Amino acid sequence: MAKVAIVGCGAMGSVYAGLMASAGHEVHGITLWPDHVAAIRAKGLHVTGKSGDRTVALASVSTTTDGIGHCDLVIISTKAFDVLAAATAALPLVGPRTVIQTIQNGVGSPERAAQVLPVDQMVVGVVGGYGASVPEPGHAHHNGLEVTWFGKYGNVANDLFEGAADIWRGSGFDVKIHDDVKSMVWQKLIMNVAYSGTSCVTGLTIGQIIDNPHAWSVARACSEEAVAVSKAMGVVLGFDDPIAHVKNLGGKIPNAKPSMLLDSQAGRYGEIDAINGAISRLGAELNVPTPVNDVVVALVRAKESLL
Structure with missing residues (x-):
């Protein structure tokens, strides 16, 4: 024990x-x-x-x-x-x-x-x-x-x-x-950025994001930008198709609400700065464009400004 x-x-x-x-x-x-x-x-x-x-x-x-x-x-x-x-x-x-x-x-x-x-x-x-x-x-x-x-x-x-x-x-x-701890963390992060901010903005579960073409286009782009940032940092993700990994893992918990959505619904601040916001911040430092993450971060911060 x-x-x-x-x-x-x-x-x-x-x-x-x-x-x-x-x-x-x-x-x-x-x-x-x-x-x-x-x-x-x-x-x-x-x-x-x-x-x-x-x-x-x-x-x-x-x-x-x-x-x-x-x-x-x-x-x-x-x-x-x-x-x-x-x-x-x-x-x-x-x-x-x-x-x-x-x-x-x-x-x-x-x-x-x-x-x-x-x-x-x-x-x-x-x-x-x-x-x-x-x-x-x-x-x-x-x-x-x-x-x-x-x-x-x-x-x-x-x-x-x-x-x-x-x-x-x-x-x-x-x-x-x-x-490789850095690779381990980024393997999870490329999934977090897909679903966390997107769910907070839309109110959708992970499965609903995957099934909704409009929401999935946002989630996918957020993850693709994270993959680009990880490559610029020299992180080895180890996936032939990182987006397929993100979609497959998310598909295993379709009814789940990411913690950022749960926090928003409970009137609490979420982890936007550590997730999508980290991609925007690191992208700016490395000259890697992150326009979709930038917009998602701005929308979440706008919601949280009312708390």
Whole structure:
């Protein structure tokens, strides 16, 4: 049994927490949603979807990391814009043999976490094809369980790295190890840019975007621009047809609403700057045109200006 802390126990974090607790690990959930905390404390964490239907008790759930102590694995699964604050809050959880894993959409999160956390204990996670949401406090639902990837950020000891991966494997996740972390992150990012901003602007699910020729033309162009930026950066994606990969993976979770759409519907700010906005920013730096991403970013920011 391992001691695990999920810093950012929202939709995705609750899926991780539920499956790991179900596998017998000591799981501590930290989330800034007090209603989610209250519901889990009262009735347990209910996880439904691709992995089945289960209700589990967590070792603790709170809005802070107080009193938890050192853990074997600390998973930082907050939004990209909250990573630095989460990493700082996670410091009391980190001992000399703790593995710290950042899992965010977009680019730049490990670099922010590394400002305060020990680099040689950090790994990067990429997940995709989950389509996770919180239908009500205390309940996380996920439409799929497709991609769970691991890579070293710093010079993490091999035994610690493999031990952290085994926590995920033993909890029902199909883990794949990547040596090229940059490629791993961009393989996910080209999918994020297709569906995230497009869904936020249109209100469509992933399947509806794929089936709607107007929406798909936007999603496809966003992804094609991301592929062009990745090539200019020297990133090796490893796909013969990156757009076919994006469409195939999205087609596995047609009913899913990307987190950016869920945030918009809940009246929260989303991760546009870390996803589509990152393509616009990097494209400008590399002289790679990104006109469709630029428009999507502007439209999402216009919506968020009303919050």
